[in-house]
Amino acid sequence: MTNLVFLSERTAYLPGTNNLGVIVASNKQAIAVDTGIDKEASRILRRACEAVGLTLAAVVSTHHHADHVGGNDYLVRNIPGLQVYAPRREAPLIEDPYLEPMYLSGGASPLLAMRNKFVMATPSPVHQRFDAGELTVLDVQLLTVPIPGHSLAQVAVVVDDVCFAADGFFGDRVLTKYGVPYAHDVAAQCASFAVVRSLAVTHWIPGHGEAVKRTELEQTIAANLAAITHSRALVLTALQTPKTLPAVVASVQQVLAMPSASLAQYAVFASGIAAYLNWLVADGAAVAELSADGLVWRRV
């Protein structure tokens, strides 16, 4: 059994493919920061809390991605009164997870191969929608910090000297594994690095990767920026001739020698590449235009 790793008297996390945060409230109650990809993940989290005498009574979801909210439903169904908190613009996608494979399918009704736990979580109610800022959960005063970019309205959760950083940055192994770090808006993602870096805490717990101490943060953020710079260069190289999104995706995957293992993985990767293409248009490095081939991006 995996044990909670305590960072202070009232902050801990459960390390794993998804690091899940735990914040201790009074009366042996606890708040989970994200719940993992499925009921098994949140069951393991629940047991790890119970092993130290804590009962989960609330969940703060950082963003709607299935690997962060997939365990909500199990906890809501099995712990009477458990309250789910989510950022206002992320909440609709947590309550209606069909929207994730739908947007990854260009708005179309998704193929069956897209309706799995990797991109479509089990639906969860959101009892409390919040705007970033101070937030009281149970009797704990938290700070939720907007770090959009990876997702529409993702937040980091800060308490004491700890920042639960969601997917605001990734650990080295995750960067290597995915080649192109997933973004919804790359410019916002880069701006959010500065926000993460500015927080007066001593530990950052990313959703994926090792916990980061203050002395290690600069290097970790630099690795994330380097991965983004490299990804931008790959996309720009692909645009030596005008290309459609699928053609750019194919080109980048060939250079990285990273074909997708599943349709869902392909769709997520392609969505991330679309974010790079639109970033290039926004800063004047490329244009998007209709051609005989359909919508193509062209380097300026």
Ligand SMILES: [Zn+2]
């Ligand atoms: Zn995510």
